[in-house]
Amino acid sequence: MADIIKATPLAEILERYPAARRVLDRHGLHGCGGERGPAETLEFFARVHGVDAETLLAEIRAERPTPAPIPYESTIADYIYRRFFKAGIAVVLTVGALWGAVNLLEIALRRNFLLLQLVPAIHAHAHAMIFGWCGLFVMGFAYQSFPRFKHTTLWRPNLANLTFYLMLTGISARIGAELLAPEALGLVLGGIASALELAAIGLFVAIILKTARKSVEPHNPYEKFIFASFAWFLVQAILSDVFFFAKATAASQEELIQRIALLDGPLRDIQLLGFVAMIIAGVSQRFIPVVYQLGRPKRDRQTPIFWLMNSSLILGVCSYILTLMTGKALFLLGLETSFILMLTWAVLLVRQLGVFTTPGERDRSWKFVRAAYVWLLIAMVMLPLFPVYGILTHQYFAHSFMGAYRHAFTVGFVTLMIMGVAARVVPILAGIDSHRLSTLWWPFILINIGNAGRVVLQILTDFVPRIAYPLVGVTGFLEVTAITWWGIELWRVMNASQARRAAAVMVPPRVLVS
Ligand code: HEM
Incomplete structure (x- = not known):
């Protein structure tokens, strides 16, 4: 096993040394990548599973070889x-x-x-x-x-x-x-x-x-x-x-x-x-x-971020209900404070993750993840401006602005994040090298145009309704096209792993690799 190095793909390690599965399972592999194992390297696996790569290498080298391949049986937990x-x-x-x-x-x-x-x-x-x-x-x-x-x-x-x-x-x-x-x-x-x-x-x-x-x-x-x-x-x-x-x-x-x-x-x-x-x-x-190999945060701010997220939410919810029930300005102040605290946690989280630094490793999913955090910042900057916008436009509750903020959050942050994480994780679980799959640039461009259009145009319906309304009606379909494109691709990757699992029942693993 001396020829295994940190850059060796797990699929290759498992193919040549089936006994390595026992070690990798101990560290959390458990059916990941199916019969063959993931296309990712040993170094990637070690990083993601929080194990020292050298220790993992040593453990694999020390593992007693098995004369026959270890039978691979997937359970529902592997593909649920x-x-x-x-x-x-x-x-x-x-x-x-x-x-x-x-x-x-x-x-x-x-x-x-x-x-x-x-x-x-x-x-x-x-x-x-x-x-x-x-x-x-x-x-x-x-x-x-x-x-x-x-x-x-x-x-x-x-x-x-x-x-x-x-x-x-x-x-x-x-x-x-x-x-x-x-x-x-x-x-x-x-x-x-x-x-x-x-x-x-x-x-x-x-x-x-x-x-x-x-x-x-x-x-x-x-x-x-x-x-x-x-x-x-x-x-x-x-x-x-x-x-x-x-x-x-x-x-x-x-x-x-x-x-x-x-x-x-x-x-x-x-x-x-x-x-x-x-x-x-x-x-x-x-x-x-x-x-994405972004390095460790210089200052670990997990605890303040956690408490800011929870306390700002509770403060916001209570202040909103009390404002509506009593009409007192004091509670409006509480609402605005909660918005500022929400912006604070978003900024701290972005800095903590280092999503705007240069990644050591990137693939097609990286652009989604980074854009998701840009949208989070946009949405959270909009929140404290909500009351200001209401005063400037003489509205008690500026529905268009709130709707625009919500869309920036739900599609910009949440949906881009789901798309990005799934585009990274599903190929790993399916044992497929994501670098050989579609780059997903078109869905990425379409969803961002659709989302930016919705956010800007929904606000503009307050000022130029005759122009903004017809245009905003189109933005939803741009987003749906983007999600469909991405969804079909993801579905195919999931089906590919399913088909390979079925084939693995009949074909010896060595044939599958070649
Ligand atoms: C992808 C395209 C989407 C389209 C075209 C769309 C469309 C809409 C529309 C037209 C509204 C009413 C807006 C308003 O009254 O201001 C709305 C509200 C809402 N949407 Fe979406 N949406 C999309 C995605 C999402 C996503 C991804 C989520 C959640 C993750 C979401 C959650 C919501 C919520 C919570 C509301 C507020 C409903 C309420 O007023 O109580 N939407 N959406």
């Missing part, structure tokens, strides 16, 4: 992520982004962002995006990566599989419920959706906690972001149900508008800044510096 990612793509391309684009077109044609009759469709879209797009990707990624990061195996993979069906059925029921409420069938569907989604998320959190307990690895500081995100995941699911039933039981249109005004903002903040931003911050700190 695929069904979550595929369902996430299916959701985003139907009731998610596509429906959002259709809603936006209707808004553009009627030149009004405040159409009450569109509220059920927009809320159904928002639900599909948070639970189906973000939720399914987070769950799939967590089931796949968390055990490997913790050098252990997933607790109860079959239960994890059940959460997939619970979540998907729950999302479908909720979409029907949003459209049918306040009719009785809508309320029944809402109740079913609530039970299924809460069960799915509750079980998901329990499975990850049990998996963490199985690990003998010491607790890592980034994990507090992950667990806080999961706590917010549960909180938002409960609040989302409260929101649904509050809307469905409103006695009049005025009461409906009042309830939406009170609950919608806090719910969206908890979903986006609690659940989604927190998981991205946690995964980013674990993943980005090591994958």
Whole structure:
């Protein structure tokens, strides 16, 4: 084994020295890259799994060779992520982004962002995006990566599989419920959706906690972001149900508008800044510096970032509700303070990750990750300007500005991040060299143009509605085209690994490599 060096691809090591699988499994390989193993080098594996490359080399060299190849058997824990990612793509391309684009077109044609009759469709879209797009990707990624990061195996993979069906059925029921409420069938569907989604998320959190307990690895500081995100995941699911039933039981249109005004903002903040931003911050700190070789942060600011994220969210939610209920200026001050704190954590996080320094290693996903953080900064700079914009344009609640901020965050930051991380991780899991795949430049360009167009034009609808409305109606379809392009490519990569797994049952591994 002396000829193995740090630059040797894992697939080559496993092909020539099958006994190395035992060592690599101990450090978290477990089915990653399938039968053949990932195309990445030993050095990359060591970096990402937090092992010293020299130690790993020594362990592999010391491992006793096996006379016959170690039989490779994949379990559901090895490929469970695929069904979550595929369902996430299916959701985003139907009731998610596509429906959002259709809603936006209707808004553009009627030149009004405040159409009450569109509220059920927009809320159904928002639900599909948070639970189906973000939720399914987070769950799939967590089931796949968390055990490997913790050098252990997933607790109860079959239960994890059940959460997939619970979540998907729950999302479908909720979409029907949003459209049918306040009719009785809508309320029944809402109740079913609530039970299924809460069960799915509750079980998901329990499975990850049990998996963490199985690990003998010491607790890592980034994990507090992950667990806080999961706590917010549960909180938002409960609040989302409260929101649904509050809307469905409103006695009049005025009461409906009042309830939406009170609950919608806090719910969206908890979903986006609690659940989604927190998981991205946690995964980013674990993943980005090591994958792209950005070096260690000069000053580790994990703890202040963590507390700023949580406290600014709680302050923002409380201040918003109290402002609306009392009308007192003091609480407006609290809201503005929370916005400034949110901008602060975003700046600290970007500096901590070093995403604007030169990466030691890059591939097609890097541009998505870096652009996602540019969009995070844009969105967070917009937040403290929200009240200023309202005063300047004489609006009590500047809906166009808030909508533009939200889109900068949900598509610019969140969606680009999902696209980037998936474009990096899925080929590794499939055992395919990402440098041989599409560069994804077109989806990247289209989604950025669509997103920039939406953010700028939605604000411009306040000033030049005749020009801005028709143009903003097109931006959604640019984004949908981008996500479709990326989604088809990702789906193909996942299918390629599936096909190879099926072939591996019949073909000896040596033939597969040649
Ligand atoms: C990709 C293309 C997308 C399009 C065309 C789109 C379209 C829309 C439209 C037209 C609205 C109403 C805007 C307003 O009233 O200001 C909206 C709201 C919303 N969207 Fe999207 N969206 C997209 C992506 C996303 C993503 C990726 C997420 C989540 C990660 C998301 C979550 C939301 C949320 C939370 C709302 C607010 C709903 C509310 O008012 O309570 N959207 N979207």
